Amino acid sequence: MRNRKRKKSALSDHESVSIDQDDQFYFIAGYTEGGAPYGVTWEEYEAQSALAKDCSTSEGEPQMKKLVLTERQLQELIDTYDMHMDGIEHFLNIDNGEIVMINSFDMEDEDEELSEAIEEGFNEIYFRIPSRESHEGYMDMEDFADTVPNEKLRTKLFNVLSGGKKIFRRFKDALTSDARELDRYYKFVESRNKVRILEWLESINFTVIVGKDNSVEDYSV
Incomplete structure (x- = not known):
């Protein structure tokens, strides 16, 4: 009182x-x-x-804007986040939800025109899509390994994570002995990447609305 x-x-x-x-x-x-x-x-x-x-x-603070995407577009965005190729950049067109790609190593006339359009509308219409960082990938493998019920396979995975070359490749190779766990791992990573993409969109002041069967679903982290 x-x-x-x-x-x-x-x-x-x-x-x-x-x-x-x-x-x-x-x-x-x-x-x-x-x-x-x-x-x-x-x-x-x-x-x-x-x-x-x-x-x-x-x-x-800028007000959050609604970004309407189809399920296909959201999935493509999640898949793109998991890609990394030298010289390749991906951009999201927030006007139509489509993803465009620029190859800086081998530019053709169409790429030149697209590059100019991106430069003019950068961070207004076109936003560079980030890629999954290596530390995020390692964290995903470590967290997933913790969920593996098979003790022998779990130990094998942590042995891979303890060091050495080509950890990502060897981790997946270790999982090939169990097709169910390998599939579960891909779904685990995809769910993590979905959260990261939604967080990225929120960081640029967009919240996602996904169209599904003539309805929409509001996605937020």
């Missing part, structure tokens, strides 16, 4: 001023002849504070 007629500092320690408060009033401006206080109530103060916060948020 708020103490009656509390004193509160409204300014800095170097130039402070005290204000009267009680359980009903955040700021007591004065008293009537009968001794009843009047001023700004706690409800009024909290309502004004909430409004100011909302205004500050709307002015200081």
Whole structure:
């Protein structure tokens, strides 16, 4: 409970001023002849504070935009995130949800035109799609290995993760002995990449709406 007629500092320690408060009033401006206080109530103060916060948020942070994608487009976006090839860059066109590719090693006339369009609409229409980082891939393998019920296979996977060359390839090779676990691993990685793609889209102020059977589904992390 708020103490009656509390004193509160409204300014800095170097130039402070005290204000009267009680359980009903955040700021007591004065008293009537009968001794009843009047001023700004706690409800009024909290309502004004909430409004100011909302205004500050709307002015200081861009509002989230809706990005409507088909299931195919979302899946393609997730698959693209898992790709990495030197000289190849992928961009998402947020106007139509399509993904375009630029090959900087072997550019043709069409690529030149597309490159110019991307440059003109960069971070407005075209957004560069990030790729899965190697540390994310290692973390996925480590987390997945923890879920493998077969102790012999789990030990084998952690032995691969302990070091050496071509860890990613050897990890998958170790899983080929169990087709079910290999398939589960691919689905595990895909689900992780889906979360990362949605987080990336949120970082550029887009929330995804996916069309499905004449309806839409709102995706958020």
